Amino acid sequence: MTRKNERIVSPEFSSLSASIVTTLKDQILHWQYPPEHRLTEAELCKQFNVSRSPVREALRILATDGFVQRMPNRSYRVKQHNLQEIEELYDVRLALELFVVERLATRNDAVQSDIAALKRTWTGLLNGSPRKDEELARLDTQFHETLAHASGNKSLLRQLRAINERLMLFRIIDFAKTHRAASTCRQHLDILKYILAKNVAGARKAMQKNIEEGRNNVHSAIKDALARSYSM
């Protein structure tokens, strides 16, 4: 039996807004709201059974994280990522991650354990049973973020995380492509190999290939989707 004023929000969060943020992010990522959907404060107040203060705060956070678009003195709307923006984010990833592998291949001080763990994981994935798209997308994200972590630059890692959060939607599309899983495994193992061999140029090339393949998959998938929606 639910009491009238019971909170919908998960208890593991100290503040209401933080909980609202994660819930909304999750809902947006799972297409619960269509792009361009209008979000009003009052509506969310009812949905979460809280007052406007935490809802407002959550919306501001979502806006800076790029999940919703704020229109001053009007409402918010679920952000529609256009093709160009996605390409741009993939390029920023490229910039950051090429730097990461270069750093790792140049001075690999205390990161050997991280690299070794990744090697085990992705060798296992290459030979193991197939996984769900969403899980692969998550593991792929984890691979790239682990490398960034190993580079020791916390600021860079934070930026990369923010980008990956926004791209998660499209990474899932990426892994819907057949054979993408196997090719990702091989590419990831390549990257690790070059890092361990301290081959900077090779590591950069391997990383570039990996990211560009993802970008191309997403690009064509979205163009197909647009073409289909126009023809309807």
Place this chain on the structure above:
Amino acid sequence: MTRKNERIVSPEFSSLSASIVTTLKDQILHWQYPPEHRLTEAELCKQFNVSRSPVREALRILATDGFVQRMPNRSYRVKQHNLQEIEELYDVRLALELFVVERLATRNDAVQSDIAALKRTWTGLLNGSPRKDEELARLDTQFHETLAHASGNKSLLRQLRAINERLMLFRIIDFAKTHRAASTCRQHLDILKYILAKNVAGARKAMQKNIEEGRNNVHSAIKDALARSYSM
């Protein structure tokens, strides 16, 4: 004669919080508040003669922009950038800007006018009369952001701007170094030269040298400052 309830905030901002944000940023950048200084909402309410709502919003924005540090359920404090964080930010700059010059040197489509304008500006600065540190820091920032703009990646430009905002304090330190102005001019002109010559490796090297010199200046200046403050 000031009326009792007159606003201190500038009128060019639609919202109070936006005005508070820029004012506080400016004050923090000009050492109005010492690092670690505690900022309470009530105090700022009095200072700006507004209620807690816009002040709270402003503080959240400043926290995500890295100017203040939020301590949940406690107050905020003016962020003290330690040496490691600054180094990290310089590395993120490096990652982004190496990508930018590579892009510019590879496919320089419609950016010729931007590049040419920068060339004029910095040739003039090399031969012209000396400028103030703060103005040089501003011009330097502008140089790097113009290149990012010319690369056409709006997301990357936004990230770079955010970083530069945080680093402005230290860029001014950088240009306090004698001869830094002249060497910056030469390095900037070098970068432009290699871009126009479509020499990717040269452009990358030149950009790296320029950024690293700034980083080293800041590094030694801060270490000196710390040493002095410990000996007092």
Place this chain on the structure above:
DNA sequence: GTACTCCATGCTGTATACAATGTGGCCTCA
């Protein structure tokens, strides 16, 4: 003198009331 408890205080977190702004529809007038 030290460590522990408890409470007062200051501050943020949340709720709600009021002000201001933008939008859409209706009405009027040419």
Place this chain on the structure above:
DNA sequence: TGAGGCCACATTGTATACAGCATGGAGTAC
């Protein structure tokens, strides 16, 4: 019939009241 002005409504911006958490100091036991 079409354009422009005006008003009502929906929604955000701002102010304020109340709740709850965190800290530090007084007081007490040992």
